[in-house]
């Protein structure tokens with residue numbers, strides 16, 4: 001046991017002692033730290049309620065309602081279609097979570113956390129989508145006992161070459177809605193202009209490639225996805241500025257060879273969806289398809305990045321478990337898989353917001 005481990009064990013014995021807790025909160029020197037720690041513990045206990053308050057706020061479009069001008073509870077209850085008492089209870093809860101703010105005149109305005117959420121509207125699509133995740137996770141032990149394929153999330157993410165476009169539409173739309181900030185961070189983290197042509201594998205409706213294509217007007221663009229998604233992507237590019245620049249390849253990336261010749265392949269939020277066996281197949285297939293000297297860029301939320309631990313291992317860990325396959329991986333796990341597929345030079349790229357996306361480059 002290292003010195004740090006021994007210290008942690010001693011600290012934990014102390015912190016779990018009710019007498020120490022009572023002392024720490026009364027001692028002026030430790031009081032503010034003790035209160036902060038107690039709040040963190042309480043947030044863990046009550047987090048599911050906060051999420052449901054947020055869901056109600058999103059479903060009622062409460063942030064949009066108070067965005068332009070502060071309003072009184074009667075007006076808000078009318079606009080939300082909630083009885084006055086229910087609206088007031090929700091407003092107070094939302095104010096406690098900084099989503100809205102109660103002014104001294106009793107009107108409710110936007111809170112700082114609410115304003116930040118309005119700046120990233122794709123979060124709202126995720127919050128609505130979480131209803132399905134919430135049902136899957138209601139009994140966490142039942143979920144964790146075995147890797148199930150009868151969950152709502154596994155039905156939602158139906159990666160199936162013979163699925164219909166309707167089956168693929170809901171998950172493709174959700175991915176497209178939540179892509180903007182990811183693309184921005186990836187484009188900042190890596191200089192695409194050194195490449196001739198990029199192939200985005202598992203590219204969905206092409207939101208990522210659209211951002212890449214707009215930022216780099218001479219880059220060749222290829223999108224690979226399952227046939228139903230590729231059809232939807234074709235429709236979404238039809239008549240647009242990139243229609244003549246983009247090749248769309250309907251392909252099952254795990255069963256069919258990939259189009260050859262790109263000198264950059266991107267996998268954005270793709271690897272974490274799959275177990276190691278599928279990832280090995282995919283990486284080897286990409287290695288074969290890449291032009292000599294080509295590179296692979298993997299971008300997705302990863303485990304092991306400071307400040308993003310809860311998002312990766314708690315949120316995505318459980319999300320992907322409920323989905324029935326995949327896991328958030330640490331860079332060293334990805335590096336091992338990349339090495340097995342023949343990639344030798346692997347490096348981490350710094351991204352602005354590892355909570356959203358981290359990136360690894362391999363050649």
Ligand SMILES: C[S@@+](CC[C@H](N)C(=O)[O-])C[C@H]1O[C@@H](n2cnc3c(N)ncnc32)[C@H](O)[C@@H]1O
Nearest residue numbers: 159175202203204225226251252253254268269
């Ligand atoms: C989580 S989504 C990410 C989409 C997009 N890259 C993004 O970040 O918005 C994963 C994508 O991989 C695609 N996909 C999953 N399995 C696939 C397969 N076997 N062959 C081709 N595409 C696949 C899905 O259809 C989906 O579009």
